[in-house]
Amino acid sequence: MDVPSKLLPAVDASLSDARDPVLRTREIQGDVLVGLEKDVENFLFFRIADVPAFKSALRRDLISRVTTMEMVQLREVQIQAAKQVGHHERLHLSGLNIGFTHRGLEVLLGKGQADGMDPSFISGAAAAARDLGDPVDADGRPRWIAGFAHDEIHGVLLLTGPFGGEGHELDVIEKETRAILDLLGGSVQVVYQEIGRVRPQRGHEHFGFLDGVSQPGIRGLTARQNPANPDQGLPGQDLLWPGEFVFGYPGQSPDQAVEAPGPEPEMPHPWMCDGAFMVFRRLNQRVPEFHAFLETQGEALGLDPALLGARMVGRWQSGAPVMIAPLQDDPLVGEDPLRNNDFEFGGDAKQRRCPYAAHIRKTYPRDDLEGVVPNGEAGVQTHRIKRAGIPFGPEVQEDEAEDRATKRERGLMFVCYQTSITEQFEFVQKSWSNNTGFVFGKTRPNSTDPVTPGHDPIIGQTTDGSARTMDEPLPNYPTGNTRSTLNLPEPFIVPTAAGYFFMPSILALQTVLS
Ligand code: HEM
Known part of the structure; x- marks a missing residue:
């Protein structure tokens, strides 16, 4: 990502750590x-x-x-x-x-x-x-x-x-x-x-x-x-x-x-x-279908399509995280590297700000498992990936936007690096994004019943053809206890x-x- 350099402070050498390994660059x-x-x-x-x-x-x-x-x-x-x-x-x-x-x-x-x-x-x-x-x-x-x-x-x-x-x-x-x-x-x-x-x-x-x-x-x-x-x-x-x-x-x-x-x-x-x-x-991306879905489901739920999209990803299109900007986009936060990552999920124990199944909460739950599984965040940090992908395919053309249907292939050449494909990429895709029970141990307001968060609505896949759903597309923010489910009838992403x-x-x- 291009980071606007004006936003970055000078690096303080006193913050280095003698234990840091020297990389053989x-x-x-x-x-x-x-x-x-x-x-x-x-x-x-x-x-x-x-x-x-x-x-x-x-x-x-x-x-x-x-x-x-x-x-x-x-x-x-x-x-x-x-x-x-x-x-x-x-x-x-x-x-x-x-x-x-x-x-x-x-x-x-x-x-x-x-x-x-x-x-x-x-x-x-x-x-x-x-x-x-x-x-x-x-x-x-x-x-x-x-x-x-x-x-x-x-x-x-x-x-x-x-x-x-x-x-x-x-x-x-x-x-x-x-x-x-x-x-x-x-x-x-x-x-x-x-x-x-x-x-x-x-x-x-x-x-x-x-x-x-x-x-x-x-x-x-x-x-x-x-x-x-x-x-x-x-x-x-x-x-x-x-x-x-x-x-x-x-x-x-x-x-x-x-x-x-x-x-x-x-x-x-x-x-x-x-x-x-x-x-x-x-990964093919069905872009007109994705936007049509945001509109029709947004209307059905009484939700601004942009907010629905932000709740599915966990960030607004600008990059601003819903943990910091729960109801409205804040592009200044989105473009500010000092702020756009400065959050944890643990404090959002009732998914008021960010759905448990949002793409970024599923793929990197941060401190969400503290107190839920024995090694909490330490375990999470053993399933990280370094991403380096690039889009492919043309922009959506007029006929596709009109018909709300993909007619030319486009998507993401997803690339990630790790030292264990089993424990990193595959673990994230299978045990987190595809796993309806993950993030574990979560509840709703005024209830101790465990929640089934559902699929990561962006990349979650099923192995048995069963329907995909995501819990709580509607934000109960700052208060409220409305239950809602997002039905995801078709995938927006198709591995090719x-x-x-x-x-x-x-x-x-x-x-x-x-
Ligand atoms: C076409 C497919 C995909 C799209 C459109 C997509 C989109 C996004 C977006 C918009 C973000 C938020 C911005 C950011 O932090 O970079 C994100 C973050 C992320 N995605 Fe994806 N992604 C896709 C595929 C995948 C796949 C296949 C994986 C791994 C199985 C993955 C793992 C992650 C991770 C680990 C993060 C960062 C979470 C964090 O650190 O907060 N993504 N993705």
Whole structure:
């Protein structure tokens, strides 16, 4: 997200912590912890056709072009410096990252040489589809877009860059892609490629909401900007140990919320150090249908459609959280990084401000489980993800808006990083978003009966075709006890492709993998 720099205070060096790990920024790929700068991003899925030729091209030509975390950080300094001397145009920088499926690693390393890694990574995204509630055929195979031959995929190249000139927006990325494919020659076959691009309303996903507002803070990377809490980056952004997202560093202690380092994530192979798992999901968004739903359901419930949307997400389109702005949008809060994340859910024990099932409460319940499960917030912090997605597809066209029906595919190329796909992405999707009982242990005003919060109305899926619902779309704020249920007759998001990848360190690329 572009943070308006005028809103950020100078970082106070006295707020650093000697225990913070030193990240090997020359080893870690740039998209993992910081995120590559991107107007456009080509996701290029490939099969290795000639192993020796691929290894030699990788060693000779590709590795030196891989954008490291150090390079992304230096670019950010450049961008800030350019802004300070009045250059507000965006710097035009390209990036390249690379990852491999488990099958791809075995092709490079030999059968059995990538055993013992995360079980979800080994079995792959297609095997997970049914359990995640993705659309599948009678045999449990995912119904993904034609051409996305997932069995064939050995790796992915992430190519990022600026827009070209008007009418030629994709020229730069297409040229970069051709250059990289030339270097790889016949050693790879392209299985599928597709370009994601930021929307004209920069930073907003297709439903219209500001995205990328809340990300985990990372010790050793994120500057402390909350003098009132040295364990936070921006106010409300808890600092986590980097081992949650990249191998070779301490992770969270499941017994202690943030302060003490926990064990390093298990690394069955030394070459996994400074690498990370990447989850890719191509999620179609049915945008006209979503807005039509907000209108008709808003009318039925006597609720402003914008408020209904905000209660489903947990934030207004501006990014302002309903925990802070429960009834009306407050765009000044939405754009202010010092305020737009500065909240917890525990104090909202009756979902007066934010429905228990709202997308951001389901996917990161913050302190909601304190006193509900034994390790409360500490447990929550072991299921975080670092997101780095980008929208794809055109803006909604007139005919679609008129007919309130999607006629051209669009959505989110969802990407997230973690050190355990099982415990992080899949856990969030299955055990939280899809689980009608989560958030646990909650009640309504004047009642001790437990509430069933329902599905995350944005991404929650069912595995048995049962109806989706969300509890309490109507706000009982500041008082009241009206019961309401939101029926979600159709999904607004449809998974149409997915893949699980390992993003190795530069050293691993230079040695065992090439
Ligand atoms: C097309 C699909 C999706 C849309 C439109 C969407 C939209 C959003 C929006 C608008 C936000 C709030 C702004 C922010 O904090 O960044 C958000 C936050 C978040 N989303 Fe999604 N999302 C989608 C898919 C997913 C998926 C598949 C997951 C993981 C299973 C996920 C996990 C999260 C998390 C962890 C947060 C941050 C919560 C917090 O820290 O407060 N999202 N999403």
